[in-house]
Amino acid sequence: MPENPNPTAARRSVGITQVAKHAGVSPGTVSNVLNRPERVATETRERVEAAIRELDYVRNSSGSNLRSGRSDCVGLLVLDVTNPYFTEVARGVEDEAVESGLAVLLLNSAEDHGRQERNLRLLAGQRAAGAVVMPIDDDLSDLRWLSKQGIPWVALDRGDVPVEEGCSVSVDNEAGGLAAGRHLIGLGHERIAFLTGPFSIDQVHRRHQGLLQAVIEAGLDPDTALDLVHVPQLNPEQGEKAVDTVLAGGPRQRSTAVFCANDQLALGFLKGLGRRGLRAPDDISVMGYDDIDVAALVHPGLTTVAQPKYKLGRTAMSLLREHFDDPGHRHERRLFTPEIVLRGSTAAHRA
Amino acid sequence: MPENPNPTAARRSVGITQVAKHAGVSPGTVSNVLNRPERVATETRERVEAAIRELDYVRNSSGSNLRSGRSDCVGLLVLDVTNPYFTEVARGVEDEAVESGLAVLLLNSAEDHGRQERNLRLLAGQRAAGAVVMPIDDDLSDLRWLSKQGIPWVALDRGDVPVEEGCSVSVDNEAGGLAAGRHLIGLGHERIAFLTGPFSIDQVHRRHQGLLQAVIEAGLDPDTALDLVHVPQLNPEQGEKAVDTVLAGGPRQRSTAVFCANDQLALGFLKGLGRRGLRAPDDISVMGYDDIDVAALVHPGLTTVAQPKYKLGRTAMSLLREHFDDPGHRHERRLFTPEIVLRGSTAAHRA
DNA sequence: GATTGACATTGACACGTTTCAATCACGGTG
DNA sequence: CACCGTGATTGAAACGTGTCAATGTCAATC
Structure with a gap:
């Protein structure tokens, strides 16, 4: 295997020693200029800095990390x-x-x-x-x-x-779910669908806990006020597919608002509504979670829980x-x- | 400044030499196991691999890069x-x-x-x-x-x-602009607005060139068929703001289609339409460029030029x-x- | 003029790894 | 039995940097 010498590129790049030689100074001094400039006399420091610039030196972080143990x-x-x-x-x-x-x-x-x-x-x-x-x-x-x-x-x-x-x-997340619940209930909604992924996702589970709390503190019966709709993933496709299920209605009657565990779900849901000639909030109120950029971009804008x-x-x-x-x-x-x-x-x- | 010895965390992490000692072998052999396993006898290799596992060794890339010159x-x-x-x-x-x-x-x-x-x-x-x-x-x-x-x-x-x-x-980008132009002209549009950022952005400039070519090859007069609307940046806000300008009309008459240099612009434009109680494509056809994920998510879906x-x-x-x-x-x-x-x-x- | 101290600079070593020539063990061949 | 070849292993020398004790210089003080 003829290890080719690769004459142009393989010249190992310029190091601290070459800079030192070029500036007429010891490698240690160059290192000092780099790391503790205050310890070196202004006159020599400038000479070294000039050399660094002329040779286009850039510090090899491998060597640096290796020696210092830091990165x-x-x-x-x-x-x-x-x-x-x-x-x-x-x-x-x-x-x-x-x-x-x-x-x-x-x-x-x-x-x-x-x-x-x-x-x-x-x-x-x-x-x-x-x-x-x-x-x-x-x-x-x-x-x-x-x-x-x-x-x-x-x-x-x-x-x-x-x-x-x-x-x-x-x-x-619990506070987020609670706030969302209060918002919807405050608007007069008494049947709310929660469109969500599996509760094995901790964040989503907690959002549900918060929502539940809002329902309870409003004196509503969770069994009739809440309609849980599970989908396997938190993506737009699932949100769109879920429209029919949500509109089909909960235990007693169909929900007048849907709280999605995720903006992606909510956006998909909105799109699904549009496809069916329906729209939010006239036909159903829709709420998301995350406040991703796009949430402000659709029409109507998506009401959502913003994470900082x-x-x-x-x-x-x-x-x-x-x-x-x-x-x-x-x-x-x-x-x-x-x-x-x-x-x-x-x-x-x-x- | 008392450089504290930091007794717990500062024990320098386990290296190739410690592995070597633990396996009763020389450092060079350990290196060989790591880099050219075929050169070392199976029996010793297994011994070294065991040591690596037991000591939870992970190769220090600084040392490695330094010596080999590779990364x-x-x-x-x-x-x-x-x-x-x-x-x-x-x-x-x-x-x-x-x-x-x-x-x-x-x-x-x-x-x-x-x-x-x-x-x-x-x-x-x-x-x-x-x-x-x-x-x-x-x-x-x-x-x-x-x-x-x-x-x-x-x-x-x-x-x-x-x-x-x-x-x-x-x-x-020229081909993209051309295809977009052909699509719109093929739909019967004879007044097209091009909503764009500054032409100092090369990509955008070329898209315009393509569009122009489509207009010319269709036998239309660029001066009347094309309405150039410039905005400073390619973001949704600018797209939304530009709605009025575009609807105000071009040289002769208002455009029946708008080709946006960017999906972000197009999405903003769509939103601006919605705000004014208008919608695509009934009031104006809207086309974007890039095919970002969201383009499929809005309603109506955004016709766009997809980049691979x-x-x-x-x-x-x-x-x-x-x-x-x-x-x-x-x-x-x-x-x-x-x-x-x-x-x-x-x-x-x-x- | 000797001593001290502050400040600049130097030299040499260590960091963890790869590489390569050198060594060793060993079985096969002449 | 000497010789050779092969395959496995070793030891030492780098790679480029940071660190630190040691050295050098010079001016101020006694």
Whole structure:
């Protein structure tokens, strides 16, 4: 196997030593210029900086990480890059990270267990400074492994992480469900359909709990006031398909409002309505959850429960930063309260 | 400053030497197990693998990259993580990358020049194996710099990259504009508004060229048949605001169809219509470009020009792979042809 | 003029890995 | 029995950087 010498590209890139030679100074000094500029005399520092510029030197982070044991990279493990909800969170994480000079590696687990594990191994291999991760389910073993590797993490959108295991930042899904319920009931709706995925998804389960509470506190009978419609996945297609089921009616009579566990479901539902020549809120009030960008884009606009996505990402990253600054740091759980965004898809029930 | 020894976490993680000791073998052998398993006797290999498992060893990529000069990371520099168009491309890149055992670092330039440059420097610092990048504008100097650092790249969605500078994968925007024009004219529309951002955006400019060509080949007079409506940005808000301008009419008479340079614009336009009690296609036919997920979600569905986004990402990555396999590789330009997706927002013009 | 201290700079080593020539063990062949 | 070849293993030398004790310089103080 003739290992070709590859004459053009294979010249190993310029390093600290070449810069040192070019500036007539020792490698150690160059390193100092890079890391503790205040320790080196202004005159020599400028000489070194000039050399760096002339040779187009860029620090080899492998060497740097290896020696220092540190890395200025943090990982952001996201459930699905395609989902607008997560990308908004990502923006928050990034903005906070660049402010402290950290680079963000955005990794995509694509809702896949193997891929999540592989990505965490990658981070461990890089000896990343830390990780913000949206776990794929409530199995914490991967995260425990990460801790054992000495990599601090913050869980995102997982209120069920025990605070002794690690930090978490999440939104109060129960409060969201409660607020949504109150809104609809306040509009006079007394039969509400809850269009949802499987309750094995913790977030969705809690939203239902909140809704239930709203019904009870209003003095309504859950059995007649609530119509539970389950679909296998939280995507638009399922939302569209579910229209008939919802319109067919609940235990006594058909619902006058539908609360979807998810904006994606709600959007699909709206589309299904349109297909049948119906529309919200005239024929039925529709409410979503998440407030993804598109929710404001459809007509009528989708009334929904807004998650502070950007802020979520930002706080997660800042929690991670606290870890760096103070290694003896106690874990923390931050819980945000969602807010309702009123748009056109819900209206008062005409009696 | 008392550098605290941090007794629990700071034990430097287990390395190849510890594994070697634990398996009663030399470090070199462990390395061989990791990199060329066929060279080591099955019996010892199993012993080493057991040690790896027991000590929970994970290879330190800093050390590895440093010594070998190689890295198994490729960068994916994206214009905007928030934009669904890019995330779909990202999926394609990722899928192709994992198949060849490469890890993808997803970096976000957030449409910002400084950030693009910083991210490229980061990649260079990591000595990444290569990069797939969507350049923020037609300024190639950043990419040239990357080449000089010995990092191969493939430009995405930039048909105007000279093939001697580097590889590129893009979609034929002129063909897209042409197809859209033919579709609308075929439906009997003889006054068409083109709702667009500034022509300094190359992609948009070309779509207009295509549209123009369609008008000319149909024997129409561009001056009367085309109504150019410029907005500063390609987002939904601008699309919504532009409704009045478009409806006010072109040179002679108001247009019966509007072709938006972008789905985002088109969606905003649709919403603006709804607000005014109008709807597509009854009052005006609306057409978009990109075929983002939401286009299928609104009612009526948005007729649009579909870009093969996933395929785009995948080919970009495969082109990069060719670079690795054959360093003497000549640059290549791949051009895809977009396809029209017919939905409900366009219809024949009632004379 | 000797001593001290502050400040700049240097040299050498260590980080964890890969690589490669060198060594070793061993069975087969002349 | 000497020789060779093959296959498995080892040891040592890098890769580029950060760190730190040691050295050097110079001015101020006694």
